[in-house]
Structures are given as C-alpha cells and as structure tokens.
Amino acid sequence: MRKAFFAVVGVRNFAADHIKFIKELEKENEVKLAAVVVEDKRKNFDIVKGLKCEGIEVFESFEELLEKGRKFIDIITLPTAIHTHSEMAIKAMESGYDVLLEKPPAPTIQELDNIIKVEKKTGKFCSIGFHMIHAKSIRKLKEIILEGKLGEIKQISCKALWPRYKSYYSRNDWAGKIIYNGHIVLDGPMHNALAHYLNNMLYLLGPSMNESIDLERVRAEFYRAHTYIEAEDTSCLEAKAANGTKIYFYVTHASEKKLDPYMEIEGTKGRAIWDFSENTKIVLNNGETMEFGNDGVDPHLEVFRVTARKHLGIIDELYSTPKNSRPFVVAINGAYDSAGKIIPIPEKYVEEFETEEKEYKTVLKGIDEVIYEAFEKKVLFSDLGVKWAVPTKEVNVRNYVFFNPFIQK
Structure with a gap:
C-alpha cells in the first residue's frame, strides 16, 4: 500500500x-x-x-x-x-x-x-x-442543512468564554500581538484560539459540502482588558451572509468563568444546538427531534487522514482549503476595519490577580453576563448600553481583496 x-x-x-x-x-x-x-x-x-x-x-x-x-x-x-x-x-x-x-x-x-x-x-x-470542519458532528449537521430539513437558515450564533492567563500570552514572542517584527498577526480570540467556531458557522452556511458562505457586511467591536498585550481579548461580531443569514459571534479571554463554544442555528423549519463536546440536538417545527455526537471520531486525526488521502488520490476534495477559508479571513479583516481600533477597558472595570494555582488572571467585570445577554438578544455590546462599549460602523466586505490595519477606511 x-x-x-x-x-x-x-x-x-x-x-x-x-x-x-x-x-x-x-x-x-x-x-x-x-x-x-x-x-x-x-x-x-x-x-x-x-x-x-x-x-x-x-x-x-x-x-x-x-x-x-x-x-x-x-x-x-x-x-x-x-x-x-x-x-x-x-x-x-x-x-x-x-x-x-x-x-x-x-x-x-x-x-x-x-x-x-x-x-x-x-x-x-x-x-x-x-479541524472542527473535519468533525463528524459538524459535517452531519451540514448535510442536514443542505437537505433542507431546517428550512431557510435565518440566523446562526456562537458564544464562548475562554479565560487566558498571563502564561498563555508569554508562550511565544508573538502571542497577544497585532504586529510582530513588521508582520501582521492579529492574535485575538476571534482569529486564533476560537477561530474554529467562527469558521464553523461560515462553513455550515456554505452552498455545498466543501464550501463556505461569502459575506456581504460585517460589524464588530474589539476590547482589551489584559494590560500587558496589544491585541483584543474580548470581541463581538455581527455579519450578514450572501444568502441573507445573520451571523453572531461573542468571545472573550477575560471572563470570570469558562464556557466552551456553544452554537445555535435558527431555521424556518426548526432549530439546532451544537456544543463543544459535539453533542448536537435538532428540534423541527413538526415535533421531530434528532440527536447525535461524533461517534468517537477525533477531528484532529481527520485533518491528517483527509490530507493524506487527498495526496494519495483516495478522495477528490479536501475538507478545509484556502478557498473555503476565505470567508473566515474576510470576516476577520472586515471586523478590524469595522472596529477601527481596540478599545482599552478602563481600570475600574478590570481585576488582575494571582490565582491559587499561581497563574496571573485578568477579569473584565461582568463580561460573562454581557456575553450571555448579547447572545440572547442578538446585538453587540454597545447596543446593550454597556458603559465601556463603543459603537462601531458596519462595513461592506463584498469583493474584499485587501486589508491594511494602518489605513482607516
């Protein structure tokens, strides 16, 4: 062989x-x-x-x-x-x-x-x-969406609270940087640690099994609570896909508690819930329900298996490619264009302290509740009237081909 x-x-x-x-x-x-x-x-x-x-x-x-x-x-x-x-x-x-x-x-x-x-x-x-668009649960969920069982997808949303200690940002020279040695990095939660879950939503909305959906418009807000980094650690995004579906994403590295990524999909014929453990539940308007997981398949291994089989000619298409990653990069670049700048959180709203495990932790006071509320109402933080939040502009990302954070658009 x-x-x-x-x-x-x-x-x-x-x-x-x-x-x-x-x-x-x-x-x-x-x-x-x-x-x-x-x-x-x-x-x-x-x-x-x-x-x-x-x-x-x-x-x-x-x-x-x-x-x-x-x-x-x-x-x-x-x-x-x-x-x-x-x-x-x-x-x-x-x-x-x-x-x-x-x-x-x-x-x-x-x-x-x-x-x-x-x-x-x-x-x-x-x-x-x-690796998450190699996950069996995500691919099965996409098959169900493509079959039309959920009807027309009206909105898809995800939230996650992943607190990160100072040790996370000291793991290498570029962690927590926007620019490093003259190169653009953009090392915030949306672009790195939690990137899979924004990409999942764009992938699930794609018109075929190995396509993601193009975007039309993006509005985003970026905030920084950690005092020793350059990049944002807390962000929210609202986007409109080419097919009209609304996309919402809420993430932070400065939370008090941890919440693994949790996604909801609202369609005209039903609703789906997916969580980090790959448990997926679908409830259709006709009363039918479906539940499934990953059947023990490790998506990390699938990345290497699929890559090898493509090289060997066993399969015709890769699952994750530069082409179907393009909407993700457009979303990130468009989010930076929309936010304009990263807003430092005023000191009175931030706690920095050493944990019992001798880790240095930063908490943006009340961010856990803010993300839960924004997720439920499908709005950005500034729309809630949060005192430290700053409204941003919506940007058109149709036919998007160039990003430069030094140019104010």
Whole structure:
C-alpha cells in the first residue's frame, strides 16, 4: 500500500501534537512521519535523539527540508507562527510539496489569495488545519442543512468564554500581538484560539459540502482588558451572509468563568444546538427531534487522514482549503476595519490577580453576563448600553481583496 510521507516543521508546542497525530495514524498504514525540522538541537536534544532512533530524518532548517526532502517527503505540515504561514506555505508548494497549514491560514486576505494563486500555479494543494470542519458532528449537521430539513437558515450564533492567563500570552514572542517584527498577526480570540467556531458557522452556511458562505457586511467591536498585550481579548461580531443569514459571534479571554463554544442555528423549519463536546440536538417545527455526537471520531486525526488521502488520490476534495477559508479571513479583516481600533477597558472595570494555582488572571467585570445577554438578544455590546462599549460602523466586505490595519477606511 502506498503511504503519504509527512515532514513536520518543529517538535514543540503544536508541532508536538502534529507528530503525535501522524504517529497515531501510522497504525492505519496510510501515513508515515519521515522528517522533522529542529533548529535548536541542543534545546531539543532528547526529542531529537528519540526521533533519530525511530529512523526519522532531522533537518536543521526549513530551507534544508525544502532542498533535501524531495525524494522522500510528500506533505509538509506547518504548525508555525501565524505571520509565517503564507510565506512558508508558498515556498513549500513552489518547491514541489503538498502542505498542511495550521489555522488561521493567513492574517490578511491578500496573503490568503496569494496561497490560492500558488496552488493553481503549482498544482500542489494546501490543506488548512481547521479541524472542527473535519468533525463528524459538524459535517452531519451540514448535510442536514443542505437537505433542507431546517428550512431557510435565518440566523446562526456562537458564544464562548475562554479565560487566558498571563502564561498563555508569554508562550511565544508573538502571542497577544497585532504586529510582530513588521508582520501582521492579529492574535485575538476571534482569529486564533476560537477561530474554529467562527469558521464553523461560515462553513455550515456554505452552498455545498466543501464550501463556505461569502459575506456581504460585517460589524464588530474589539476590547482589551489584559494590560500587558496589544491585541483584543474580548470581541463581538455581527455579519450578514450572501444568502441573507445573520451571523453572531461573542468571545472573550477575560471572563470570570469558562464556557466552551456553544452554537445555535435558527431555521424556518426548526432549530439546532451544537456544543463543544459535539453533542448536537435538532428540534423541527413538526415535533421531530434528532440527536447525535461524533461517534468517537477525533477531528484532529481527520485533518491528517483527509490530507493524506487527498495526496494519495483516495478522495477528490479536501475538507478545509484556502478557498473555503476565505470567508473566515474576510470576516476577520472586515471586523478590524469595522472596529477601527481596540478599545482599552478602563481600570475600574478590570481585576488582575494571582490565582491559587499561581497563574496571573485578568477579569473584565461582568463580561460573562454581557456575553450571555448579547447572545440572547442578538446585538453587540454597545447596543446593550454597556458603559465601556463603543459603537462601531458596519462595513461592506463584498469583493474584499485587501486589508491594511494602518489605513482607516
């Protein structure tokens, strides 16, 4: 049986997860971890030693991998910093490799469009690591929507409270940054930690199984409670899709409590609820109900399985691509255009303290309740009259092709 041979750029943090997922799938005989890139062999001595004992090639740089890996590497995975994504993906495809690129695919729409152009030019593909649209529950929910069982989708909304400590923002040099070393990053919850759940909504509204919905208009608000970061940690978004569906998204890293992503879909024939554990419940207006989960399928593994099978010719289409990620990037860029700037939360509304676990935590007072209320009423924070909230403008994102945060539109 033919196998797809992978190389992973890096061995720590999420690169370690890539290695773990590939090794897990090796049991199925369709994939093989063949190489890694390790720039600091001294720091990673034990990891490198173990990998070499397994017969895995260790390259000292991405450039060395590109030059020497052609004879035995099929797919390069890029669990790298956000601002490196487009440049590295393009270099890999131009060097003759298929690519698995971590989410978010690129900070700007022009970078993403360049990836799409290079895919067409080289004939290579770039699979995007939005693992949640590989989830069995999401794909089954989309099938039900496409069959028309929920009728016309009027609105879709999601909320999530994921508090993040100071250690989260100190994990690397670009965490919590808008710009890093002259590169656009946009490392807020909407673009990074909770990106999957905005992308899920855009995917579910798409006109076919592997398409997402284009957007027409976006309105968003960005706020910062953490005093030591540049990016927003709290945001809300309202968007109108090309088919008229309204999209609502409410997220924060500065909450008191934790709430995993929770999504509701309202259709003319029924209603669906999906949560982070992949429990899905559909209640139709005729009284019929459906409930399902993920049947034990790990969506993280599906990303690698689908990518390998596309390379091997077993399947024709990837699930997550630069093309169907485009509405997500448009939503993010449009949100920044709409917000105009990130509003610092006044000190009197913020608490920063050390937890019993010796973690430094930031809480925006009352944000938990604000998000719950905004979610129920389908409005933005400023619409509620929240004292620290600032109204923003709606922007037209139809035919959107360029984003620059330094240009006030």
